[in-house]
Amino acid sequence: MRIIVCVKQVPDIAEMEKMETDPKTGTIIREGMPAIVNPFDEYALEEAVTWKEKQEGEVIAISMGPPQAEDALVKCLSMGADRAILLSDRDFAGSDTMATTYTLARAIGEIGDFDLVLCGQQAIDGDTAQVGPMLAEHLHIPQITYVNRIEVEGKHVVATREVEDGYEVIRCRMPLLLTVVKGINVPRVPTYSSLSEAMDKEIPIWTAEDLDVERDRLGLPGSPTAVTRIWYPVPRTGGQVLTGEPPELAERVAQVLLNILQG
Amino acid sequence: MGISVIGEKCTGCKKCEAACPFGQIEVIDKKAVIQEGCTLCGACHEACEVGAIEVERPILQGASDLDTYRGVFVFAEQREGELRSCTLELLGEGRKLADKLGQELAAVLLGDEVEDLCPLLVAHGADKVYLARNSNLRFYQTESYAAVLTAVISQYRPSIFLFGATTTGRDLAPRVAARVRTGLTADCTSLDIEEETGLLLQTRPAWGGNIMATIKTVNHRPQMATVRPKVMKKPEPYPDRKGKVIHIPIKVNPKGMKTTLLEVIKSREQTISLEEAEIIVSGGRGLQSAENFKVVEELAQVLAAAVGASRPVVDSGWKSHPYQVGQTGKTVQPKIYIACGISGAVQHRVGMESSETIVAINKDPDAPIMQIADYAVVGDLFQVVPELIKVIKSRTKKGESRKNLT
Numbered sequence A: 001m002r003i004i005v006c007v008k009q010v011p012d013i014a015e016m017e018k019m020e021t022d023p024k025t026g027t028i029i030r031e032g033m034p035a036i037v038n039p040f041d042e043y044a045l046e047e048a049v050t051w052k053e054k055q056e057g058e059v060i061a062i063s064m065g066p067p068q069a070e071d072a073l074v075k076c077l078s079m080g081a082d083r084a085i086l087l088s089d090r091d092f093a094g095s096d097t098m099a100t101t102y103t104l105a106r107a108i109g110e111i112g113d114f115d116l117v118l119c120g121q122q123a124i125d126g127d128t129a130q131v132g133p134m135l136a137e138h139l140h141i142p143q144i145t146y147v148n149r150i151e152v153e154g155k156h157v158v159a160t161r162e163v164e165d166g167y168e169v170i171r172c173r174m175p176l177l178l179t180v181v182k183g184i185n186v187p188r189v190p191t192y193s194s195l196s197e198a199m200d201k202e203i204p205i206w207t208a209e210d211l212d213v214e215r216d217r218l219g220l221p222g223s224p225t226a227v228t229r230i231w232y233p234v235p236r237t238g239g240q241v242l243t244g245e246p247p248e249l250a251e252r253v254a255q256v257l258l259n260i261l262q263g
Numbered sequence B: 001m002g003i004s005v006i007g008e009k010c011t012g013c014k015k016c017e018a019a020c021p022f023g024q025i026e027v028i029d030k031k032a033v034i035q036e037g038c039t040l041c042g043a044c045h046e047a048c049e050v051g052a053i054e055v056e057r058p059i060l061q062g063a064s065d066l067d068t069y070r071g072v073f074v075f076a077e078q079r080e081g082e083l084r085s086c087t088l089e090l091l092g093e094g095r096k097l098a099d100k101l102g103q104e105l106a107a108v109l110l111g112d113e114v115e116d117l118c119p120l121l122v123a124h125g126a127d128k129v130y131l132a133r134n135s136n137l138r139f140y141q142t143e144s145y146a147a148v149l150t151a152v153i154s155q156y157r158p159s160i161f162l163f164g165a166t167t168t169g170r171d172l173a174p175r176v177a178a179r180v181r182t183g184l185t186a187d188c189t190s191l192d193i194e195e196e197t198g199l200l201l202q203t204r205p206a207w208g209g210n211i212m213a214t215i216k217t218v219n220h221r222p223q224m225a226t227v228r229p230k231v232m233k234k235p236e237p238y239p240d241r242k243g244k245v246i247h248i249p250i251k252v253n254p255k256g257m258k259t260t261l262l263e264v265i266k267s268r269e270q271t272i273s274l275e276e277a278e279i280i281v282s283g284g285r286g287l288q289s290a291e292n293f294k295v296v297e298e299l300a301q302v303l304a305a306a307v308g309a310s311r312p313v314v315d316s317g318w319k320s321h322p323y324q325v326g327q328t329g330k331t332v333q334p335k336i337y338i339a340c341g342i343s344g345a346v347q348h349r350v351g352m353e354s355s356e357t358i359v360a361i362n363k364d365p366d367a368p369i370m371q372i373a374d375y376a377v378v379g380d381l382f383q384v385v386p387e388l389i390k391v392i393k394s395r396t397k398k399g400e401s402r403k404n405l406t
């Protein structure tokens, strides 16, 4: 069984509040902002490694990003991925989800046959949740999104998907792509020795040269969407502080709720 | 542009014939033959395992081409024959955009026995309803729905196509956008038309709400977006509005699909979904145990609210993952969010900070949640919440719902 896991390196938003903004432009100074593996991708990787251990096979982690994204891949290796590939090229910069998935699909095409592609539900920075379905379309394979349980039955997968009012159970023949939610497993924590082993592994970097791509579908020029304006919303501030004895507090809160609900 | 069968590759396996939702492929003498009525939906291309079918879609060339795309389309999401409330919100918003452009608003409805919904869609603003009715469209499935929508886009060439940012919309819209090769903006919270260009201005939060971005799709059509539920207002219905229903003839053969929907399981505990709830009562580690968490559920019940939770509650197994609000859970935007015993870590706040009104009940006045709450209630939740339940109950007539609160 060969499983490809798509991994994105993202800024750690918990650290964002401590970040400085450029007084002139008002933009956040991203340099030095700690980067982590997108939390959802750790669940995807854990799932892949678990199935590899049960079924034999190979787990390949793949990430498109700047050279520093190598750190994210090292973490994946330390969590049990057999190998990792970094897609990095100035020409990939500024990709929207369409250009990102075109590039990822071409790289996966280079890797060759596979049984599963796993993605996280969404990336905590871009937050679009579009990469999974678009990638599946480019690869001409079915997709199952928001998956919280995977069973492998011979050449088929039975997956449970979380929807607003419950679950859907879907069966599909491999190959297919799944995007996973947090509830699916508990990712392992790398040990010191797995980490040092991972650091010794070679992570090849593929550029546009290495892929069979149409250049005009890459990066910013290859992106149908264009971000035309970015701004920082004014942070929310507090309102009233209510103190007093519990019965009195309850009375006041009830009044607030009723006022809102009755418009 | 067009569709072609590569003769040498085709094995005559008939998978494409089964997959075509429009009955426009026939295998003759062991070769697939595409009929006149092909809609370029791409289902055959997906189904073909030997790569014998190629679909080439037009690549847009310049402004004159773009202008041939007209109208605002809305995906009318239904579940079990009932319209999702986000559909009505989209119609309200879509109507405004269509009026600004001087173009039509159309709803695209897929399902089984859903004709009854057409008048509702019209009453809420649609000029046209494109209706694809088939027993195999009863439940949402990516493959069949994506094929029908791709066909609708190829044939009717809308300028704008909107979806609710629900689990269905976020599964379907990117698949379709990638197939027709256009841009898709995720989870928008506001939409407008740029006056000089007539382009759709799509505004959305990213980085967990820490930044806002306005996005345009300049050279591709349709301009596609998913829109966050509960943000746009539902329009008033006008039952006398007139609109046209256009039937899309379709035959879906389940044998032609690669995925099989085995089961649809309704959550028994949560009857109101977090995404659609007007009120959410959430509990955190301050509740201390699964047993104690029941007080949160009781408050939710008397308020006809949905139940939410912070991550430690889920990780301790007091509630299952679908209840989690935050960065690795759900992003919600109710009218009222009541946080009980939640400190308000950034990973929690990004999931609920855009709620209209936040009420926090916490014994620590310095907890971060208290700094963003509209009503920061300082007190022991084990005393305040039961009192609150009592007061709410006393104002609710026996056995009646919150709607009848006086």
Ligand SMILES: Cc1cc2nc3c(=O)[nH]c(=O)nc-3n(C[C@H](O)[C@H](O)[C@H](O)COP(=O)(O)OP(=O)(O)OC[C@H]3O[C@@H](n4cnc5c(N)ncnc54)[C@H](O)[C@@H]3O)c2cc1C
Pocket: A005, A006, A007, A008, A038, A040, A041, A044, A062, A063, A064, A065, A095, A096, A097, A098, A100, A104, A118, A119, A120, A121, A122, A123, A124, A125, A126, A127, A128, A129, A130, A131, A132, A225, A227, A230, B184, B185, B186, B204, B206, B211, B212, B213, B215
């Ligand atoms: C403010 C802002 C708003 C944006 N809005 C949009 C928008 O509305 N539409 C749009 O098309 N683009 C948008 N983009 C661009 C988008 O963020 C990038 O294309 C990004 O590379 C992928 O999208 P995502 O982060 O939303 O990933 P998601 O689709 O949320 O990620 C889902 C999963 O896909 C995989 N994945 C994602 N990125 C990579 C990667 N680089 N390498 C390997 N695997 C990956 C991971 O498994 C991840 O868990 C926006 C960018 C910014 C800065």
Ligand SMILES: Cc1cc2nc3c(=O)[nH]c(=O)nc-3n(C[C@H](O)[C@H](O)[C@H](O)COP(=O)(O)OP(=O)(O)OC[C@H]3O[C@@H](n4cnc5c(N)ncnc54)[C@H](O)[C@@H]3O)c2cc1C
Pocket: A039, B283, B284, B285, B286, B287, B309, B310, B311, B312, B313, B324, B325, B326, B327, B328, B329, B330, B340, B341, B342, B343, B344, B345, B346, B347, B348, B351, B361, B362, B363, B364, B367, B379, B380, B381, B382
């Ligand atoms: C990658 C990552 C992703 C994460 N994703 C999420 C996520 O999606 N959602 C999420 O919620 N968290 C998430 N977290 C965890 C987050 O950082 C916090 O740890 C978590 O939100 C804290 O939950 P809490 O507020 O319930 O608990 P605590 O922080 O322990 O707060 C408990 C609060 O209850 C109050 N309290 C205690 N007893 C009482 C009482 N009797 N009466 C009144 N108040 C009382 C205390 O004053 C305190 O403020 C994530 C963390 C990481 C690293």
